[in-house]
Amino acid sequence: MPATPAVPDGKRPTLADVAARAGVSTALVSIVMRGAKGAGAATRERVLEAAREIGYRPDARARLLRSHRSRLLGVQFGLQHPFHSDLVEGIYAAAEPAGYQIALSAVAAGRGEQRAVETLLDDRCEALILLGPQAPAARLAELAGQLPVVSVARRLRPAVPGLEVVRTADDEGARQAVDHLVALGHRDIAHIDGGRAPGAADRRRGYRTAMNRHGLGGHIRILPGGLTEEDGAAAARVLAAARPRPTAVMAFNDRCATGVLDTFLRSGVAVPGDISVVGFDDTHLARLAHIDLTTVGQDISRLAGLAVDRAVARLEGRPEGRLEGRLEGDEIPAGEQVIAPRLVVRGTTAPPR
Amino acid sequence: MPATPAVPDGKRPTLADVAARAGVSTALVSIVMRGAKGAGAATRERVLEAAREIGYRPDARARLLRSHRSRLLGVQFGLQHPFHSDLVEGIYAAAEPAGYQIALSAVAAGRGEQRAVETLLDDRCEALILLGPQAPAARLAELAGQLPVVSVARRLRPAVPGLEVVRTADDEGARQAVDHLVALGHRDIAHIDGGRAPGAADRRRGYRTAMNRHGLGGHIRILPGGLTEEDGAAAARVLAAARPRPTAVMAFNDRCATGVLDTFLRSGVAVPGDISVVGFDDTHLARLAHIDLTTVGQDISRLAGLAVDRAVARLEGRPEGRLEGRLEGDEIPAGEQVIAPRLVVRGTTAPPR
DNA sequence: GGGTTCTGCTAGAACGTTCTAGCTCTCAGT
DNA sequence: ACTGAGAGCTAGAACGTTCTAGCAGAACCC
Structure with missing residues (x-):
């Protein structure tokens, strides 16, 4: 007391x-x-x-003002993204043992990334961790010139010098999903994509490549989607009416997949009886007993841990780390940490009728 | 450039x-x-x-160190609560025009409220806005003794001196939901509650009172629930098997209601044909076209605006404001701002068969 | 023309810490 | 007894701002 x-x-x-x-x-x-x-x-x-x-x-302010180190990591996240919430949770957990504090800055309606980053800079953060940043590459490059910057879940091509990237191998994840469905006997597999969202291009490419590798190039079908339930629901309405209807669909992420599930239920399309559904991210959502979604898991706590680790490594001048167990045969540029995804099979996938 | x-x-x-x-x-x-x-x-x-x-x-730190005012409002929120995300969004929007900055501190697994508040205090926040705080009343009282504290969505009984409370009239919301259902012709109306969650007790009470007022005391049925989809799904499984089955159910919040909807769909219970469902909060979730949930709307941006306003008022020594248009006949203690809820009728309610 | 009052600017002291140097002991080693 | 090394402590200068005085000079008022 x-x-x-x-x-x-x-x-x-x-x-x-x-x-x-x-x-x-x-x-x-x-x-x-x-x-x-x-x-x-x-x-x-x-x-x-x-x-x-x-x-x-x-007094944290006075303390930080004097000691040249602030031991503060700035984290930019999207308020409306459950995936980001999970990441932030992991970042908190990883930063503490490393002896760093977290400053949060949210991106929301009426508060863009530019503003979010500015407040972090004003707070004298030593490094920035940006979750799924949408800012143009030039802006990221400019930032990376000022302080260590880690981009999580968005890769940049061509690589931005000085920018650290931590991401899941999205193409590999899409491949796993397709392989799983093909192994179950599916051939007519559609993909609802994520438009310009970070990772969407890789997932699209992974889907295409995997389909071709299985000789199913003729069945490739990509529907415009997005990252919200509504995007999934809209695409699902198209699918439900399609003849012939695909026997499986891989959605851009879990939220999108949830929208798909709901629409199918309402239209009397049985899942997984009539059609199998796969999501992406393995957020809390997918694990809920009543959704029970087969999905491609991103190892969120590992992603978060690695993001913190890369930021701290840069701050403390540690040598460029190379991730053990990296994927083979892939061109992974320096400064990019790529984590293998892991398919989590649950109740929304089964052999086709 | x-x-x-x-x-x-x-x-x-x-x-x-x-x-x-x-x-x-x-x-x-x-x-x-x-x-x-x-x-x-x-x-x-x-x-x-x-x-x-x-x-x-x-340099924000140096600036704040020198000027005795920090013009910084500390906001504690739950990372995993969509409702809190919406509130934070509103708080950002309200704080800016008032000339205040926001410092976020999240409550997450492994990071309790105590810790969240400590970092805010260390940052020299001038006032605290706590979203749905679960801390014991004594702790809140201690804080309120040190600086202005606003509790959003949780009221305390007996009132904690010095603590500002901003909340929706939860009992009134429950009443509106029951009235709506009764007007549609329902008599057998169940309630899935929120356990110890902030607001749950009031909603429970409002439901009971309204039922009694309609002479439906004999039909009162309260099922233990909670704030997540899973809680709703579990309770819905009980309801789906009940004979006679209620013709309507009012869930603690939208997440809970979503779980209810999903379970009913899976068990072949038609909504709103066989049973009507009402949620609470009117989060983004409820508005989604494929969920289209009738729900009791909390005016989130008003709630957020009022929270900022109360904090700022206390800081600037403005007189105790009284909310215009307050509910009549209710005992609202000083320092408590109560907002009227507003029922939003969508597609999950209809007359009983 | 002698005050007063503005306008535009500056020196220097805060703010609450941490850091650098250095001081004063004690104690061990020769 | 003299030195050296360490342990325990302190004075005072940072850190990058804002704030309080106050100083010149111009402008105004009878």
Whole structure:
């Protein structure tokens, strides 16, 4: 119980207040509060006691102003993306043990990426972690010239110098989904894509390649989609009416797949009886018992951990890390960390009728 | 184009750098950057030009350290709650015109409210806006003793002195839902509740009161639920098997209602043919064309705006505002702002068979 | 022409920390 | 007894701003 924050006047207590109460210098209090060495055990205890008594809390701003390191990682995320929420959760978890703090800045309606990044810079973040950034490559390059920047889930081609990229092998994920469906006996497999969303192009390409490799080039069918339930629902309405109807569909992500499922249920199209559905991301959504979606899992906590690791590595001048277990035969440019996806088979896929 | 951030050494440019380049004092540059008066038009232009040239950005930390006002509102939110995401969006929008900045701190797995609040305090926020806080009343009271605190969507009974509360009239919302269903001809109306979630008790009470008022006390049926889709799905499984089955159900919130809808679809229970479903919150979810949920709307942007307004009012010593158009006949304690809910009728409710 | 009041500007002290140097002991080694 | 090394502590200068005084000079008012 810090009881009353009680310093004579109404101000928040400072180092000087603690120092006065403990009868030492402010410098020593600073040493004690930081847990640095250079203080005797007895005095240390006395200082801590004094700090506790008056409810002292160090002022993060003043601290950061003085010490040149701020140990602060700026994270830009989309408020309306469950996938980003999961990532942020993982980033918090990874940053703490590495000794870094997180500053969040949301992208929302009326608050674009430009603004989100500006506030992070004003806060003196040492590095930026951008979740699925949509900013033009030139802007990202400009930022990367100022401080370490990690782009999560969006790759840039051609590679932007100095920009770290952490992503899932989206093409490989699409391949796994197609392989799974083909193994079940499907041949007529459609894809609802994600338009310009980060990763969409790779997933589209992976789908095409995999279909061709199975000799199913003639069955390739790509419907314009997007990242929301509504995009999925719209595409599903088209599919439901198609003759012949594909026996399987791979959606851009889980939200999109959810929209597909719902539309099919309403139109009396049985899943997986009449048609199999695969999602992408393995968000909380897909795991829900009543959705139970077969999906391509992105290892979100690994993605988050790696993003933090790359940012910290750059800050601390660690050598360029190479991810062990990287995919073979793929051209992965330097500064890009690519994680293998993993198909999670649940209840929305089965052999065709 | 700020081109190169070019100051001789690699450091970030400061006031002094701009001052040197423009041939004025740092104090004057400060005046110009803040847009304060006291600088001549010509010099002002010259300073701005110099700042632009070297890519100067004011250091938020140093600025806040010096000026006693930080103009920073700390917002605690749950990463996994879409409702909170919507609120945060509204808070951003409301804070900007009021001249305040937002600092976000998320509650997530492994990061409790205690920790979330601590980081906000360390950042020298002037006031706290807590979205659906679960912390014990004593803790909230302690905080409210230190700085203005606004609790959104959770009310406390008995009222915590000094704590501002902004919420929707949950009981009134439940009443509207019941009235709507009764007007359609329903009598056997069940409620899937939210357990200990903020607002759950009021919604439960509102449901009970409304049922009694319609002489339907004998039909009161409350199933244990929660705030997630799974909670709704579990309760719906119970309902689907019940004989006689209620002809309508009011779920704790939209996520819960979505779970209900999905389970009913799977069990062949038609909505709204066999059973009507009402949600609560009117989140993005409910508006999706393929869900099209009748729900009790919380005016999220108003809630957000009011939360910011109350925090700012307390900071600027404005008199205790009283909400115009408040509900009549209700005992609303001082420091509590209660917004009327508004039923949004969509496609999941209809007269019973 | 002698005040007063503006306008435009500057020097220098905060703000609450951390950091650099250096001081004063004590104690061990010669 | 003299030196050296360390441990424990402190004074005072940063960090990049804003704020308080105050100083020149121009403009205004009888």
